[in-house]
Amino acid sequence: MTYHPQLKRTALAGAALATAGIMVLSGCSAQQGATTLDKDADVTITMWSGQTDEAQDLIETLAKEFEDEHPNVTIDLSAGASSTEQLLQKLSAGFAGNSYPDISYSFGAWASQLEASGRTLDITDKVSEPDVKWDEFSDAARATVQPTGEKTIGFPAIVDNLSLIYNKTVFDKAGVDYPDESWDWNDFRDAAKKLTDAESNTYGYGYSVSGSEETTWQFWPHLWQNGGEILSDDEKSAAFDSDAGVKALTYLQGMAVTDKSVYLDQTDTKFGQLFASDRIGMITSGPWQLYDLVKAGTDYGVTVLPGTDGDHQTVSGPDIWALFDHKDKNREYWSYEFVKWLTDAEQDVRWNVAIGNLPLRSSEVDSAEFKEQAAAYPGLDTMAANNENAKQARPTVPGYVNLSEAIGSAISQVLQGQKDPAEALKAAAEKANEKLGESK
Template identity: 45%
Template sequence: MIRRRLCIVLVAVLALVLSACGGGGSSSGTTEIAVWHGYQDTEGEVFTSLIEQYNAEHPEVKINDLYSSNDLVLQKVLTAVRGGSAPDVAYMFGSWSPNIAQIPQVVDMADEVSQEDWNWDDFYPAERQAATVGDKIVGVPALVDNLAIVYNKTLFAEAGIAPPTPEWTWDDFRSAAAKLTDPSTGQYGWLIPADGSEDTVWHYLPMLWEAGGDILSPDNKSAVFNSEAGVEALTVLQQMAVTDKSLYLDTTNENGPKLMNSGKVAMLITGPWDLSQLSDIDYGVQVMPTFAGSSGGHQTIAGPDNWVIFDNGDEKKQAAIDFVKWLSAPEQVKTFSLGTGDLPIRASVGKDQEVLTTLNDNVPGTATFVENLSNVEKVRPTVEQYPEISDALGQAIVAVMLGKDEPAAALNTAAEAADAALAGK
């Protein structure tokens, strides 16, 4: 099941968020800052240790952290803002940026991060893009990831197929998947989420970009995914699912690691979050294939998330900014990445050989995902209507993979729905 950060929520109550928030320090003279996050287990432990370090080094501030499910935090934040009790900092999905930008109490970080000591350009481009809505910067990167091929080395060897290489095209990928499929044993070459959710769309978008296409027009006013490039990308999925029958359609979106561990699936296109679950097989990681003849290259997709700061008065706002600045500085990024196995959010840390070696020693293949961040060239459009666009596109992709529609027709239908959403119809 795809990581929690892929959830997309359409919020219709943003217009209600108009009330001002209270602020100020505590009566003890210590400024208390409330930080909402969804970290649990190892991530939670490492994050708690960083907060303890910050509190010890900054006695004038006390950071109080509160666990809040990432999937529910936007609605919770909206409720809190209306009641005048917003947190000072909240971990929020990057896909929510257009919604977040409408909340008056959200601090626009554009002037802040333009200061030299933030080294804003050290954050990966996709992270910066996902935090930007128009001329606003609504958050500071908290997490980044991407998709790559994860493959079962043993199954490849048994089938006499050379492992994936950076030179692989989608034709190579399709050919290998067909050879790795055995109906008599229920073995498939590749598994893809097929529930029509954003996870389904997430797997299609890199293919669309690699083929030379895009989701929306440059002005974000109309869908363009029903282009020749869009059809070419979706046709590959149709060929593998309908013609070759080498593609396992995971309609529950829960079976990827389980089926790969059992040897029933030879390849996943997934992120670093699944690697620790593949304890029963010898796996490798490789970048996405390319489309022969296309200039799109080995593109992938990232799901950056943000630390969002709320204005609860000048004193608390500044303390919150200072904490997020410290938390996202290279030293703390390195500590968090090495402690959790998460990809570093700064390019300078991602180039640190000690970090790459340690991450890869702890969870083999992680270094490839770090290096693959250089292949993240585009992000999902930061428009409020994206959830509706995603839903229409997800349904089109599934219809084609199930053999119920043709790529061009399905994408045209989805584009009409997307255009209607963008036009407010």
């Protein structure tokens, strides 16, 4: 079975492209189709997969299988655009010209804008049915397809999370015990200091200071585990400049500035390379990292993030299958049925698991297909189980990308000894609030 590492699309490109924007429509609707459901009527549904290569081939095979089981259904399947990143703009143009699909792969960061477009279906009642087994999706995945909490606009498509990856060679050389699920952040900091060796240019931990979403989403678990929030309850203002936020950033400042145990990566990529070559003891990363580590022959292990008072909460960046309304009961019915079928465990092990992503559903962890992948890429099973600790979704509000840039810059400055945590977070919140106000 071939492993294709999932790019950090949800963490990086997805958030960055949320600035593209989707118009909020009013007084403009699709042409009325079937007003009553006829399950036997011939129907064509259009799907933009956002996939290429093996992932696209597999989803085409699955679509053909669904068509064979339902001869009256034709699935007009394409990638939708030359890259996943271009789908948002294409969807926006399609909404304006009533030429949008029934189903589209979408970055989770776009979810609020898609709902605000007025074009999405609301499948809340449907997913509450027992056969859907909605609770098998992680909390973060469910929250991402329910961006405002008022509607469910689709199904999770891809899930990931940040886990703690440790380099056994570096640990063994320093005589430090490997981390496990009992660790708290004090254990983590103590280990990072012991692993750091100035003579050999070895660091205990690697962290991005590029100011990108990589910098930001590495911080969210610290914030959440300390009881903090990213946004206010009404999502109109930043809330990360709280006592919890200051405590979390002060902790990282202590590691980076006082202990000097953190490799501060300006590029988002070097810390992974240095870890693979036994120069960094610990990184927090996801399933996309394992392919490179196995290829490099790195002796590594994976466990959950260190915890705060037993809370090992992590961050996830789920992508979604968004469902769209064409005022046609037949298209609505079969679009839902296909995506429900596609995300059932039996099909997901032949798509997500087959291409090396984490399984969408908790029930897939015991499947033969996933066990095979986990044997080839040690730690993949731990990352799948860690989805249980993905309890909150990153915000999908249009102003999130600006918020991310503001706090990412603040974190970078603090970790490089340039600013005080409280002052930096306050200034970042003020900057974020300007853009959040514009997006409302």
